[in-house]
Amino acid sequence: MSAFFFFLTNSWKFKKGTNTLKKSPHSIEKLRQNYQEKDIPIIPIQELIEHCKNNSTFEFEDDFVKRGLKLLHLWGTCVYFDEPMELSNYVVLKPEFLTKEIMGKLFKPDLCHNFKDGILNHSKLEFFWPDYMEKVEMLMTLMEKFEICFKLKENEKKLFKDQRSLIVNYLPEDKPNDLSTYWSTTIPRGEIEIERIFSFNQVPSEMVSRLLVRFHDRIVDNVIWRRGVLLKHFYNKNENENENILCLLEVKMSENLFEIRIRGKERNKCLEMMKYIYEEVKIVSGNYGGVKWKECVRSPHFSKGLINLNDIHQDCKLELTNRKLICPITHFPIYGEDLLFKTGLLDTLDNQNNIGDYWKYSYESQNQKSKKSETETIFENSQKLNEKEYGKVECLLKLFGFDPSKIDKVVGIEKKSWKRSFDDWNEKLFGQHKDTPNLFKKEDWIEKSESELRKSFIQYLGDYISKFRQIGWNHGNNVHFYLFLSNLLETLLL
Numbered sequence: 001m002s003a004f005f006f007f008l009t010n011s012w013k014f015k016k017g018t019n020t021l022k023k024s025p026h027s028i029e030k031l032r033q034n035y036q037e038k039d040i041p042i043i044p045i046q047e048l049i050e051h052c053k054n055n056s057t058f059e060f061e062d063d064f065v066k067r068g069l070k071l072l073h074l075w076g077t078c079v080y081f082d083e084p085m086e087l088s089n090y091v092v093l094k095p096e097f098l099t100k101e102i103m104g105k106l107f108k109p110d111l112c113h114n115f116k117d118g119i120l121n122h123s124k125l126e127f128f129w130p131d132y133m134e135k136v137e138m139l140m141t142l143m144e145k146f147e148i149c150f151k152l153k154e155n156e157k158k159l160f161k162d163q164r165s166l167i168v169n170y171l172p173e174d175k176p177n178d179l180s181t182y183w184s185t186t187i188p189r190g191e192i193e194i195e196r197i198f199s200f201n202q203v204p205s206e207m208v209s210r211l212l213v214r215f216h217d218r219i220v221d222n223v224i225w226r227r228g229v230l231l232k233h234f235y236n237k238n239e240n241e242n243e244n245i246l247c248l249l250e251v252k253m254s255e256n257l258f259e260i261r262i263r264g265k266e267r268n269k270c271l272e273m274m275k276y277i278y279e280e281v282k283i284v285s286g287n288y289g290g291v292k293w294k295e296c297v298r299s300p301h302f303s304k305g306l307i308n309l310n311d312i313h314q315d316c317k318l319e320l321t322n323r324k325l326i327c328p329i330t331h332f333p334i335y336g337e338d339l340l341f342k343t344g345l346l347d348t349l350d351n352q353n354n355i356g357d358y359w360k361y362s363y364e365s366q367n368q369k370s371k372k373s374e375t376e377t378i379f380e381n382s383q384k385l386n387e388k389e390y391g392k393v394e395c396l397l398k399l400f401g402f403d404p405s406k407i408d409k410v411v412g413i414e415k416k417s418w419k420r421s422f423d424d425w426n427e428k429l430f431g432q433h434k435d436t437p438n439l440f441k442k443e444d445w446i447e448k449s450e451s452e453l454r455k456s457f458i459q460y461l462g463d464y465i466s467k468f469r470q471i472g473w474n475h476g477n478n479v480h481f482y483l484f485l486s487n488l489l490e491t492l493l494l
Helices: 002-010 025-035 045-054 062-075 095-106 109-114 122-127 130-145 205-214 267-285 309-316 336-343 387-399 416-435 451-471
Strands: 042-044 090-092 119-121 149-151 164-167 192-200 219-225 228-232 246-252 257-264 293-298 306-308 374-380 409-414 491-493
Touching: 042 045, 045 062, 045 090, 090 095, 090 130, 095 130, 109 122, 119 122, 122 130, 130 149, 130 164, 192 267, 192 336, 205 267, 246 267, 257 267, 267 293, 293 309, 293 336, 306 309, 309 336, 374 387, 387 409
Parallel strands: none
Antiparallel strands: 042 090, 119 164, 149 164, 192 257, 192 293, 219 228, 228 246, 246 257, 293 306, 374 409, 409 491
């Protein structure tokens, strides 16, 4: 105690009119040596203040001492928190006491059997800290402050010894079996889902634990596991639970990813929840030097292809014919607005052009009332009989590498029976996609033999399809290149 008094009276010189404190290394070292005198280096702050007042002519004010302790805490000389109230009354003189005696024993391997699914009954704390039971409540509050654990809500009104806390590091690795009860595989009717991915250069395991602890007020019915959690937006019991916003957060450690999906009936409420998650991740990751991350969206063409959200915003500012956004795996073109809609950010765009039928081109006759097929000569004997339609054909031929000067005749045929058949087939295919989505967009091809060769073929096709962006085709996520084989070749080149 005398050493700490010596430190406060001689190690600091408080300059009047400023908040500047000067540090004396010699006094700090002497203080550290005197730490060894106490078996339990935790003292009430009032005991420290009274000791200083009784042994010095210097006038110690409570506010001055607390500011000094907070600065010492930042330097790692002691541990002091001015909030919550339970912690503001104590000072830990030796930080290593917490790491070795308190945290070290809490995670001692031969005591892990006292946890069940990460939950520890407070009545069992005597097995971890038998010598410090008189300060056990304060120690558990310290563990909460260090974002190691949190008390379960259903036990808050009970006596401390009857309460339970959840230690995130002891949670099971597997998802809870009842997760599907709260989060169905399909989006419920009347709700929307927005998704975002945070891609890190590295994900420290401790960072995940601390983040999950920070979310504890919003956890849905203790649906939490080692690498994920189900959260709700409202935690006020007066709120209508049917109107609540749910968030499923999963951490993919091997890929350094945070996957965030949010469901609800109102887009603005979903965005509020996403903003809350973003801010919490920003705060926690800021404690780890070297950890960097960015917001991404999954490619609609291949789920492992991640696209930087900033790149999407930049691409959406361009005219459709000038856009370059593609899937990083398949090279298929991507319509950025669709991805922004998926993230819930579509309304933030300044210009939302209706893409309409930007990929559609097929010859249509003037007589649309007739149900019969119609034929029209578009180009013959070096004469452009229909300049508009010929301009489209000429542009396409150049993209395919043909020489338009060698064309003798172009005839446009509108085969209406083909169009009706295609519309029927398209409606049927859409129904199948809705009923059995797992049958579509298979990605197992990349895991089969000669995956790099397969990937190069897909990318070659993707690059080829993207060429047609400059004429207003295939800008989007639903690349209808097959239209060239059906509708487009209705224009015959003779």
